[in-house]
Amino acid sequence: MSRWQAVFKHGRALSTRSTNKRAEQDNSGSMGAVVGGVSAAALGYKLYSEKDKYLVQAKGAEVTQEQKSFDNRMRQYNTPDMVFNYFASLQMVDKTGIKTTMMSPLDFFGAITPDCSIHPGAGSGVYEEISLEKLKTLRLDKSPVEGSILNEIGKNGLISYADYCFLLSLLSTPIRFVDTAFNLFDLTGDEKINAKEFAYVSTKMSHKLGGFGTYTDVDQSAILASNSGLLNYLFGKDRSKCLSREGFRMLQKDLLDEIIQLEFNEYDKEKSGSISEGDFCRFLLNKTKIPPGQKAKMLKRVDTIWPKKARGISFPSFKNFFLVLASGTELERGLFFLDVENIGVDLEEFRKVASWVSHNELSHHTAEVVFVLLDDAGEGRIHKESVGLVLFDWRQPRGFDKSSIHVQLGQLKI
Numbered sequence: 465m466s467r468w469q470a471v472f473k474h475g476r477a478l479s480t481r482s483t484n485k486r487a488e489q490d491n492s493g494s495m496g497a498v499v500g501g502v503s504a505a506a507l508g509y510k511l512y513s514e515k516d517k518y519l520v521q522a523k524g525a526e527v528t529q530e531q532k533s534f535d536n537r538m539r540q541y542n543t544p545d546m547v548f549n550y551f552a553s554l555q556m557v558d559k560t561g562i563k564t565t566m567m568s569p570l571d572f573f574g575a576i577t578p579d580c581s582i583h584p585g586a587g588s589g590v591y592e593e594i595s596l597e598k599l600k601t602l603r604l605d606k607s608p609v610e611g612s613i614l615n616e617i618g619k620n621g622l623i624s625y626a627d628y629c630f631l632l633s634l635l636s637t638p639i640r641f642v643d644t645a646f647n648l649f650d651l652t653g654d655e656k657i658n659a660k661e662f663a664y665v666s667t668k669m670s671h672k673l674g675g676f677g678t679y680t681d682v683d684q685s686a687i688l689a690s691n692s693g694l695l696n697y698l699f700g701k702d703r704s705k706c707l708s709r710e711g712f713r714m715l716q717k718d719l720l721d722e723i724i725q726l727e728f729n730e731y732d733k734e735k736s737g738s739i740s741e742g743d744f745c746r747f748l749l750n751k752t753k754i755p756p757g758q759k760a761k762m763l764k765r766v767d768t769i770w771p772k773k774a775r776g777i778s779f780p781s782f783k784n785f786f787l788v789l790a791s792g793t794e795l796e797r798g799l800f801f802l803d804v805e806n807i808g809v810d811l812e813e814f815r816k817v818a819s820w821v822s823h824n825e826l827s828h829h830t831a832e833v834v835f836v837l838l839d840d841a842g843e844g845r846i847h848k849e850s851v852g853l854v855l856f857d858w859r860q861p862r863g864f865d866k867s868s869i870h871v872q873l874g875q876l877k878i
Contacts, residue, residue, distance in 0.1 A: 814826075
């Protein structure tokens with residue numbers, strides 16, 4: 465009898481201060497036209513209409529739960545361009561006075577991380593203006609991860625909207641499809657991506673108000689001449705370098721490693737290299753649509769078996785399961801493949817599916833913790849219906865579902 469069966473048997477920092485002056489200027493009052501909670505679209509419009517009511521406090525202030533909740537709704541219910549404008553904190557001003565909204569590397573992390581406490585959203589329209597001269601001496605907030613790729617990008621410049629869309633797509637692409645993503649950028653089929661190819665594809669894939677990005681010779685010249693930290697990092701400031709297939713894979717790996725490490729650090733406050741089973745489950749349940757009462761029952765099962773910090777979840781185990789979650793539809797397809805009889809999958813079958821989609825072996829302990837969390841009936845099997853709200857929908861609050869690669873073969877869509 466498993467341990468969880470035995471248990472069944474035995475019983476912006478945002479100040480929220482209203483800015484009256486701005487409220488008087490913006491008297492269009494679109495809030496009254498929105499019925500909160502009617503639909504995701506309505507909520508997204510409501511969030512956009514409320515943007516001028518909030519200002520961020522100075523850096524270093526404690527991030528309130530209200531700030532986190534507002535940031536979470538922005539990520540989940542808005543289009544990528546609105547999310548970018550909300551979390552971006554900088555505006556580049558060129559010699560002619562034209563302003564371009566840009567992100568710092570940690571702005572990017574905040575834009576994809578629910579309940580982010582190290583770098584909350586600045587708010588749409590709240591930007592620090594940076595001239596080309598000032599950019600050279602600008603000191604950005606740095607990622608604490610050793611060998612940070614975000615810091616390397618930051619050393620070379622800032623993140624443009626097209627860069628943001630590309631990085632988000634790269635993170636949301638399952639590892640097994642990264643070569644497919646490379647092929648989309650390699651227009652000439654010569655096994656390397658040059659700056660012009662990258663600029664063209666990244667612009668065309670970037671969602672903008674009213675549709676997707678147009679691309680002309682004027683657009684190309686402007687992009688290649690921009691102070692994009694990502695373009696400078698990948699192709700050099702003279703745009704003479706190329707990105708190989710292996711380099712593309714490493715870019716995804718390094719980016720994923722850093723994002724996972726930063727998320728892990730949010731729970732590993734003591735920097736011990738492991739987190740409790742309870743915190744791991746809180747990470748899984750974060751921003752799910754499960755009622756609070758049911759969440760409490762699920763966490764209680766875990767805390768009953770592993771009180772406080774028992775064996776714990778190490779960073780490698782956390783990383784492996786993060787990759788499982790990031791695979792999205794691949795996990796769902798694998799579970800359907802093994803459960804055509806609709807009788808659920810046991811622990812070893814679940815580990816097998818997880819290994820397929822993450823290309824790493826899931827530890828027995830991590831799989832057992834997940835089973836305790838999800839196995840409401842205590843029967844040692846989990847069903848697709850019970851894991852959907854936790855595992856299949858995990859990508860949505862991060863915006864991964866909006867930017868991932870989509871493949872269609874006949875009537876099969878992944």
